[in-house]
Amino acid sequence: xxxxxxxxxxxxxxxxxxxxxxxxxxxxxxxxxxxxxxxxxxxxxxxxxxxxxxxxxxxxxxxxxxxxxxxxxxxxxxxxxxxxxxxxxxxxxxxxxxxxxxxxxxxxxxxxxxxxxxxxxxxxxxxxxxxxxxxxxxxxxxxxxxxxxxxxxxxxxxxxxxxxxxxxxxxxxxxxxxxxxxxxxxxxxxxxxxxxxxxxxxxxxxxxxxxxxxxxxxxxxxxxxxxxxxxxxxxxxxxxxxxxxxxxxxxxxxxxxxx
Numbered sequence: 076x077x078x079x080x081x082x083x084x085x086x087x088x089x090x091x092x093x094x095x096x097x098x099x100x101x102x103x104x105x106x107x108x109x110x111x112x113x114x115x116x117x118x119x120x121x122x123x124x125x126x127x128x129x130x131x132x133x134x135x136x137x138x139x140x141x142x143x144x145x146x147x148x149x150x151x152x153x154x155x156x157x158x159x160x161x162x163x164x165x166x167x168x169x170x171x172x173x174x175x176x177x178x179x180x181x182x183x184x185x186x187x188x189x190x191x192x193x194x195x196x197x198x199x200x201x202x203x204x205x206x207x208x209x210x211x212x213x214x215x216x217x218x219x220x221x222x223x224x225x226x227x228x229x230x231x232x233x234x235x236x237x238x239x240x241x242x243x244x245x246x247x248x249x250x251x252x253x254x255x256x257x258x259x260x261x262x263x264x265x266x267x268x269x270x271x272x273x274x275x276x277x278x279x280x281x282x283x284x285x286x287x288x289x290x291x292x293x294x295x296x297x298x299x300x301x302x303x304x305x306x307x308x309x310x311x312x313x314x315x316x317x318x319x320x321x322x323x324x325x326x327x328x329x330x331x332x333x334x
Contacts, residue, residue: 076138077102078215078247079124084133086119093119095271096133101215106241106248108258111268112290117251118148120268121219124249144208144246146201146221154193160203161188164210174210181243182206183236198229202236209240216240218250230254234261255291 077100086094094116101107109117122128124135125145137143152158164175179185182205187195195203201221208216218237222230234257241248252258258265258278265281267273273286281287 076136078138078141079249080136081120081124082133082136084120084123084130084135086116086123086128087131093270094123094130097268097272098133099266099272099275101247101249103214104241104245104247105263106237106250106261107264107266108262109249109251109266109268110253110255110258110291111273115269117268118219121145121217121249121251125217138214141215142211142213144211144213144216146204146208146216146218148220148223150200150204152192156193158192159188160190160192160195163192163203164188164207170210175206178206178209179203181209181240183232183239198225198233201225201229201233205233205236205240209244212244213246215247215249218248218252220251220253222252222254230257237261 079099079101081097081099084094084097085092097116097120099107109120111117119128123130125143126135160179161172161175164170164178175188176185179188182202184199184202184206187199187203190199192200192203204221216237222233225233234254237248237250238261240246259282260278262278264276265278266275267281267284267287267290269290273290274281274284276284
């Protein structure tokens with residue numbers, strides 16, 4: 076059995092249907108990436124998989140005892156809160172110092188356990204969220220545009236770390252990403268979503284599919300331009316925060332609402 080099987084899933088918010096009859100699966104050890112224009116239901120799909128959204132139709136089947144690690148797009152932390160990385164990772168409890176150090180090492184930031192959260196860069200903070208997801212030794216990682224707000228170097232470094240995690244732990248990865256140049260080089264399978272599954276398959280197959288090209292054009296540059304245009308139109312142009320910035324004021328629910 077697959078780690079996760081989504082069968083004929085439909086999600087509705089009020090009178091608005093955001094997902095219609097979506098089916099997908101994630102096998103052990105593979106990297107699957109979901110792409111689609113803004114508002115296509117990507118975040119809603121991940122929320123349904125983790126049980127935060129109840130579908131109006133269909134179901135999500137998980138392999139018995141499967142462990143899921145979740146890395147959100149952003150997490151709001153009060154900048155005045157005096158809390159170290161180690162203390163943050165120990166919440167809500169039951170985590171040992173050895174567990175924390177192992178997770179930080181896997182996330183590529185082994186020396187940050189005593190750092191204050193408020194002093195971290197955006198890239199460092201996303202690594203801490205990755206470490207938090209890894210503490211439970213998940214069978215699958217779910218990433219909701221985990222590099223949003225990072226510059227190109229920070230994003231590339233983060234995705235390289237995800238590859239390392241997959242190689243070293245064997246966990247599967249299901250991620251949302253708008254960085255299509257990364258998707259096409261790092262994924263085993265790509266699912267193109269626009270309220271429903273438009274097309275899916277190996278990256279090179281999806282990239283040549285008419286449905287994909289209708290949404291994103293013939294090149295990743297056009298796809299990125301489309302995404303940025305839609306994103307800026309819907310939410311305002313926040314600019315490139317870069318890896319050196321940790322934008323605590325960005326509300327992750329803005330993106331979830333858009334989905």
